[in-house]
Amino acid sequence: MAVPKIWRKIPEYYNLIGKLCPECNAKFFPKRTVCKNCGCTRMQDYKFEGKGKIVTYTIIRTSMSDPEQEINEQAARNIPYALAIIKLKEGPMLTAQIIDCGDSELNIGKKVKKVFRKILENGPSGVIQYGYKFKIDK
Amino acid sequence: MRKVAVIGIGMTKFGQLWKRDLTSLSVEAGVNAVRDAGIHQKDVEVLYGGTMSGGLFINQEHLGSMLPDYMGFKNIPSVRVEAACASGGLALRQAYIDIASGMHDIAVVGGVEKMTDIGTYSITKALATAADTVNESNFGATFPGLYALMAKLHMHKYKTTEEQLASVAVKNHLNALDNPNAQFHKKISIQDVMDSAKIADPLKLLDASPITDGAAAIVLASEKKAKKLSDTPVWIKGSGHATDTISLHDRDDLLTLSATVSAAKQAYLQARLQPKNIDMAEVHDCFTIAELLAIEDLGFVKKGKSGKFTEEGYTKIGGKIPINPSGGLKAKGHPIGASGVAQAIEAVLQLRGDAGKRSTNSENALTHNVGGSGGTSVVHIFER
Ligand SMILES: [Zn+2]
Numbered sequence: 342m343a344v345p346k347i348w349r350k351i352p353e354y355y356n357l358i359g360k361l362c363p364e365c366n367a368k369f370f371p372k373r374t375v376c377k378n379c380g381c382t383r384m385q386d387y388k389f390e391g392k393g394k395i396v397t398y399t400i401i402r403t404s405m406s407d408p409e410q411e412i413n414e415q416a417a418r419n420i421p422y423a424l425a426i427i428k429l430k431e432g433p434m435l436t437a438q439i440i441d442c443g444d445s446e447l448n449i450g451k452k453v454k455k456v457f458r459k460i461l462e463n464g465p466s467g468v469i470q471y472g473y474k475f476k477i478d479k
Numbered sequence: 480m481r482k483v484a485v486i487g488i489g490m491t492k493f494g495q496l497w498k499r500d501l502t503s504l505s506v507e508a509g510v511n512a513v514r515d516a517g518i519h520q521k522d523v524e525v526l527y528g529g530t531m532s533g534g535l536f537i538n539q540e541h542l543g544s545m546l547p548d549y550m551g552f553k554n555i556p557s558v559r560v561e562a563a564c565a566s567g568g569l570a571l572r573q574a575y576i577d578i579a580s581g582m583h584d585i586a587v588v589g590g591v592e593k594m595t596d597i598g599t600y601s602i603t604k605a606l607a608t609a610a611d612t613v614n615e616s617n618f619g620a621t622f623p624g625l626y627a628l629m630a631k632l633h634m635h636k637y638k639t640t641e642e643q644l645a646s647v648a649v650k651n652h653l654n655a656l657d658n659p660n661a662q663f664h665k666k667i668s669i670q671d672v673m674d675s676a677k678i679a680d681p682l683k684l685l686d687a688s689p690i691t692d693g694a695a696a697i698v699l700a701s702e703k704k705a706k707k708l709s710d711t712p713v714w715i716k717g718s719g720h721a722t723d724t725i726s727l728h729d730r731d732d733l734l735t736l737s738a739t740v741s742a743a744k745q746a747y748l749q750a751r752l753q754p755k756n757i758d759m760a761e762v763h764d765c766f767t768i769a770e771l772l773a774i775e776d777l778g779f780v781k782k783g784k785s786g787k788f789t790e791e792g793y794t795k796i797g798g799k800i801p802i803n804p805s806g807g808l809k810a811k812g813h814p815i816g817a818s819g820v821a822q823a824i825e826a827v828l829q830l831r832g833d834a835g836k837r838s839t840n841s842e843n844a845l846t847h848n849v850g851g852s853g854g855t856s857v858v859h860i861f862e863r
Contacts, residue, residue, distance in 0.1 A: 399627035400680045424619050426728045434728040438619045449635050
């Protein structure tokens with residue numbers, strides 16, 4: 342992604358800042374400016390703790406790396422890598438990589454916690470994107 | 480609302496067509512559809528063209544102007560329709576609404592994608608833009624990856640097996656043997672699927688639809704024109720379209736495409752039919768799991784039972800409800816924007832009695848076209 346596009350996502354990507362609806366108490370990640378439940382527009386920032394459970398997962402084995410391309414995904418992702426949909430303790434779900442974990446540890450229902458990691462490396466422009474990945478919560 | 484019929488069809492062969500460009504494919508399909516309808520280019524009043532990404536695949540936008548220009552439709556209104564993999568189905572729906580409303584009497588619906596001018600990496604990246612690029616793709620979600628997440632959960636929750644997923648691919652390859660326009664004419668076995676390279680567990684290479692170039696076009700007409708021009712009109716009895724969250728992770732139920740449930744409900748209601756009355760269907764099988772989810776969401780089988788239903792042969796030609804007699808996206812090929820229109824062509828061939836060896840002897844047919852992981856769904860019901 343281009344630099345401004347990365348920069349404006351920093352609160353979400355670095356600190357899991359989402360939104361809380363003051364009307365109906367629904368919580369959202371990533372941020373939404375309008376509540377999907379009730380249409381409220383006075384959404385407030387809300388920090389998620391970063392703990393949750395694996396709802397479903399896969400292991401991505403197709404390479405996304407191409408030296409002629411702008412983004413070197415191989416460097417950041419180490420194919421093959423585990424990808425999961427995680428349900429945060431507070432309710433919302435998100436998609437993220439699971440790292441430092443053997444295939445046998447990877448199970449639906451497993452508890453996970455957020456870690457701060459490099460998520461992408463933009464080749465020639467040299468911009469590195471940081472954000473969330475998850476680890477098994479032992 | 481006026482009645483609307485399909486009076487002409489035309490499509491190219493599907494495949495990796497190195498010698499062909501986007502315009503030559505579109506022209507072949509469009510002109511053949513016009514000829515099949517027995518009309519002339521100057522009779523066409525409006526064009527709706529479905530294509531996912533001229534920009535990413537061939538570095539060309541403004542296809543709303545380019546397609547009618549090359550097809551020889553002078554000065555007509557023309558709309559390029561984009562809904563990722565459902566672009567073709569949605570173009571059909573927009574043209575249907577146009578004719579039904581009384582605005583125009585004759586429309587051409589085109590669908591096209593020229594995918595193989597760029598490398599596999601770039602194709603994978605282009606397809607990933609059908610998902611939420613910021614919140615899914617950016618964190619490592621590939622398009623096969625999203626369907627793999629659904630497949631893994633379906634297996635966990637309903638004890639669906641990898642062999643049951645493979646049985647979808649085996650059936651669709653078998654059906655494609657009798658479809659001259661299909662990309663693959665190759666019989667495969669469950670073992671072939673199981674032995675193919677893993678792309679995103681539990682999905683393997685032969686669980687996935689291929690990369691394809693191709694175009695498809697149909698001519699729609701109002702009732703009055705259709706009766707005058709055609710001896711074999713195929714009527715559109717129901718049309719439905721719905722959307723859902725673009726991100727898979729934002730859905731309450733990851734194993735129900737609620738856009739499909741809602742689009743199907745609209746189409747069934749309009750056609751005054753129920754799932755049990757449908758004779759055959761062309762469904763969106765971009766991956767084997769997608770066909771299983773589709774036949775559940777369309778109401779042909781109870782949620783969770785699709786794997787066994789398919790494995791036991793109920794969806795074969797001659798079975799309880801033939802699914803994808805054309806070979807589906809899986810074996811006929813999946814030129815993204817063309818797929819939804821090609822589904823309608825199969826419905827028309829089947830209802831005209833022109834499907835040859837793959838005939839299902841149907842009185843009606845349903846088509847189902849999905850965009851992304853379920854962010855858009857379009858359903859149509861045809862009757863002869
Ligand atoms: Zn609210």
